[in-house]
Amino acid sequence: MLASLASAYSICAAAALAVAAHAHPSLSTKLTHEKRDIIPGQWTKVSRAEATVPVTLRIGLKQRNLERADEFISAIAHPGSETYGQHWTPQKVIDTFAPSDEAIAETEQWLLAEGVASDRISRTSGRNWIKVTTTVGEAESLLDTTYNVYENNDGTQLVACESYSVPAAIQGHIDLVAPTIQFDEREAIVITRRLKQRDDSTAPKFKKLPPHPDFDADSLKNCSEVTTPACLRALYNIPKKVHPVQGNSYGIVEFAPQSYNQDDLNVFFSVYGSHSIPNGTAPIFQGIDGGYLSSESGSGIRGESNLDLSYAIALTYPQNVTLYQVGDSVAWNPATNNNFLDAIDGSYCTTDGGDSPDWDAIYPHDASSGNADGVYTGQPMCGVYNATKVISVSYGSNEDARPASYRARECAEYMKLGLMGVTVLFSSGDDGVAGLRGQCVKPDGSYTPVGAEYGRFNPMFPGTCPWITSVGGTALPPNSSTIHQQTREIASYKFFSGGGFSNLFPLPSYQASAVSQYYAHHDPGYNSSTYNNTRAVRGYPDVALAAQDYVTGIDGGFMAFSGTSASSPTFGAMIALINGERMKAGKGPVGFINPVLYAHPEVFRDVVEGKNPGCGTDGFSAVEGWDPVTGLGAPDYEKLKKVFLALP
Incomplete structure (x- = not known):
């Protein structure tokens, strides 16, 4: 496309x-x-x-015409629109915005x-x-x-x-x-330049598990201790039997050096694949600007990718999952979201200088730049792949880490993807109202030391972009009994779900009523020196799902990972399955979903307990209705599917 x-x-x-x-x-x-x-x-x-x-x-x-983004999006994504689902062609996007x-x-x-x-x-x-x-x-x-x-x-x-x-x-x-x-x-x-590794992953927290966990993979009795595909299916009403649909697609984006390991996936599927996922089941690999897969072991390299792919595949199998593996082994110049956008949008980049070394990895890299075995010496990839209909990304960065103009241009590209029928999901972050690694913002614009108990709230991008769906984290209360679809969830507590309000992006129309109701009944009381309390800016996350202790195969054994890195690919799997149902009914993909989500809060189980502290404060609280901790709450697949199937 x-x-x-x-x-x-x-x-x-x-x-x-x-x-x-x-x-x-x-x-x-x-x-x-x-x-x-x-x-x-x-x-x-x-x-x-x-x-x-x-x-x-x-x-x-x-x-041109970016000021009409809300109008354009509403026309194809609001459930009350007469032109709902009439997604744009690539040519129309170019003609409208160039x-x-x-x-x-x-x-x-x-x-x-x-x-x-x-x-x-x-x-x-x-x-x-x-x-x-x-x-x-x-x-x-x-x-x-x-x-x-x-x-x-x-x-x-x-x-x-x-x-x-x-x-x-x-x-x-x-x-x-x-x-x-x-x-x-x-x-x-x-x-x-000093050498450095990627600093924009949500970096899920992990704990080691016994070589052979002492619980049944299909059991629902331990879901407050560990999360498995069976737990997620029961909690969110996700079907166990899936029928693949020709043309349906789901993509996971990873950035080198993060790398999945097939042996680890095999170990996971052998226990948690409901005895139906064959050994060797792998994602469709689409390497971008090197597509480097590290051979290193350990959770620091394998954890993120193994986690994302294990659950994306387990919840949608036998529907195919695509892996966009972005970047090479050059640590000081790692690939960015823009390098990924280049590869699926030929108008966004060119081989004659569309990317900038000021922000993005520029290829080819010289072999002397790093590990010669993993250095990409070819030309940058521009428009070489079609975008999958759903894309989940577990990476983000502090909103103010790039100039406002740069953030606005990237955000506009996600809007264009939505216009063309692509659903883009991002994890909301794992440090509450603080930024990456728990850093807040000083008055001079620099960051506080890690974990400092002072500073201004530090929102995460792309979660603050109005044209993506930001996914926060929940958990079952400790020592919960057997779960079912009415089980109460609380905000994640082993880490704190990223959430808050943008300092850059205005409040989109689809969210205006929810944010207005939030302030009318639950004003958190902080002044403008703490966060952007104008009530006129984008709030995030939009939804939240289980995000603690996801069992994941690592180095031949198991670890349990916590973070919104887990909740985003889980929600992405649900949307991919709904796309399949719509396609079977002769309809198109759902594309940008936020207007439908906010118009139908009844499909969510409200989360009203928990906080996302940081910067020396309690952050925000989970309350009735939308809130900047858990968004609209936790979705029910069957209810959500019913809403989307009823639309044109």
């Missing part, structure tokens, strides 16, 4: 650059476009950047007028970016700025500026210019 985006679009003829080379009078007036009020606390200015340092500027052009010819021509005219040679200016085939090969000195002149060298406590040095300007005449065409005001090692010209 999305792979056709690149071929579906042909660029309109460019305006003659020679004609546009003379300066437009209004191009001489420049206005500040982005500015930092403070430098993050961990960075110190050490010197002026040398003018001869090479830099590739990337000018992100504003897409920057205008005028934006491209006038931006290039400015560059030429500033003396940039035409052979150093290029545009991506998706029309979203203009690339300029230049130097720090020329970039300073173009942007009326000063680039400096900054160093952090780890010895990493980068080149950045604290503000920049663009011509008033074309400011309306531009989202962002990079690298400029970014002070993250992935967001600037890095001079020296």
Whole structure:
């Protein structure tokens, strides 16, 4: 589906650059476009950047009609819409959102007028970016700025500026210019760099189990101690017998070095596969930009992927599950969500510079960059795979770890996927109202020490993006007896379900009533110094499911993992099964599901006990109705299926 985006679009003829080379009078007036009020606390200015340092500027052009996203989504995803389920074609997406010819021509005219040679200016085939090969000195002149060298406590040095300007005449065409005001090692010209591993996984907590757990795999008596496929089926009314449907699809996204192990899956299925999943059952493998699978053992490498795939496959078998394995073995430049989006959307990236080294892994990597056996030296993958109809991702990052303009562009891509009938789910996080590893935000914009009992709430992205479904975590009360579909759930307590309110994204229409009711009856009482309490921003999560002590095969034995990393693929399995039922009835996939979920709270079992503390507070509380701990609550598969089958 999305792979056709690149071929579906042909660029309109460019305006003659020679004609546009003379300066437009209004191009001489420049206005500040982005500015930092403070430098993050961990960075110190050490010197002026040398003018001869090479830099590739990337000018992100504003897409058209993004302000109508809520309108477009409501038309195809709200259950009361006459056009519900009439998903867009890739061509319609391109035609609706691509920057205008005028934006491209006038931006290039400015560059030429500033003396940039035409052979150093290029545009991506998706029309979203203009690339300029230049130097720090020329970039300073173009942007009326000063680039400096900054160093952090780890010895990493980068080149950045604290503000920049663009011509008033074309400011309306531009989202962002990079690298400029970014002070993250992935967001600037890095001079020296420390080695690091991925820091954006929800990193599920785990406990070791006996080599052969002392409970029946089909038993429901121990579900408050360990979670198994049988527990989930009983708790959420998920069918045990599944009939695969041609054309149905479910995808799990993993980022290297996280790697599943087939032997571990075999061990899991031999015990928890209801005696029906054959040895050797594996996901459909689709490697992206290396598709690196590490041979290392242990929960740190295998845990996330084994967990996600064990339950995605166990709950949907014999329906196929696709694994999008993203990235290679280069630890200092790991792949991002954008690299994944590239591979399923040919308009989002190009081989001529659609991605940016400021934020995303850029391929090919040089073999000297890391383990030569796992280094990807090929070209970046753009539009090479079709998107599955449901996609679950157990990775996220702090919302403010990237500039607002960057977050907005990524979020818009999830909106486009929804318009084309793809359901995208993300885990909400495992540190309550704090960010990754329990860090909160200082007044200067830097992060507190891990676990510090102070700081502002630190929301997680993409959970705060209005166009994805954010999945939080629940648990059974300790020492619960045999479970059934009416069993009470509480908010997860062995870790704290990520939840809260965005600092960037406005409140979507589908959530407005739920958030209004929340504040009317359960205002948490914190002021604006603690979190964004304007009541006008996106709240998350949307739903929540069991997220504690999922039995998982690791290194020939078993461990139990806890985290919303478990709840997202579980909910994804339910949506994939519902898609299958709709397809059997001659209907299309459900696509973006949030408007339907919020219109039908009766399909959820409300969770009214528990909190998600952090930053020296109790966080938010699970209460009646939607709340920023467990969302709408825990879904019932049969009720949810009935609602979706009744829609066109």
